[in-house]
Amino acid sequence: MARYTGPACKLCRREGMKLFLKGERCFKDKCAFDRRPFPPGQHGRMRNKPPIGYAAQLREKEKVKRIYGVLEKQFRKYYEMASRKKGVTGELLLQFLERRLDNVVYRLGFATSRRQARQLVNHGHILVDGRKVDIPSYLVKEGQVIEVKEKSRKIPSIEESIKTAKGRGIPEWLELKPEEFKGVVKSLPKRADITLDINEQLIIELYSK
Structure with missing residues (x-):
């Protein structure tokens, strides 16, 4: 799969939160997510049910990949590195991405x-x-x-x-x-340093299947 080159603001709207992909624009009134905080597409306004089960796990993984601009192969590699290391796998995964x-x-x-x-x-x-x-x-x-x-x-x-x-x-x-x-x-990042709304446990559950 090639790197996404389309409108970045659509990704924020799809994930239901600001991913801060457009730099300074995300902090201004022109931010597309502030103006249209619903998924893109013809039926975007009607998609108001939060995903559950596998869909929620998949959405969480896609959200984190989009935040850090990482493709599937590389993201999977970080998960495997984290799972082999001592510690909480989800927190180690986010630490690798932050580093x-x-x-x-x-x-x-x-x-x-x-x-x-x-x-x-x-x-x-x-x-x-x-x-x-x-x-x-x-x-x-x-x-x-x-x-x-x-x-x-x-x-x-x-x-x-x-x-x-x-x-x-x-x-x-x-x-x-x-x-x-x-x-x-100064030090390696800790989980508390990552303030974005991320539920890494959903990603671990997805890859553990």
Whole structure:
């Protein structure tokens, strides 16, 4: 299955919550979800029953995949990694997703959306411990320093994003140094650091069948 390239706002409406896929637009009055908070399509207004059973598990998985911009094969790989590790599988799954470099770039405020962050990483604008890393799925470790390459610091979208980063909120497990276009991974993310409405247990139940 190829990566989705259609209207991002339709995904928020389909999942019944803001996935923050459009950056700053999601915080403004133009947000499509605020104007039409029902599923897209001819019969969207009539779909008011919450899914149950398998349908609920499938919707939760699709929602999380869309939030982090991950396709099925890679998402399954994260589940298998989490299931082999000691600890709560659902929380470990979310931890792996949070540790992705594109997500960390977004969380630090270098980009206003994960899609934009993925593009910055792909184009070589991001350094990890002083070395260029252009793999969005790279998993950051505790103590690593994430920064914008010096030549890239004058890119308007990065400058604007940094200015509004603190207003959007920086997670406790990360530290931002805006003047230096730099961030530090203070610790690995905990479940409490992920404030989005996610029920990871439904995903584990789906994959455990």
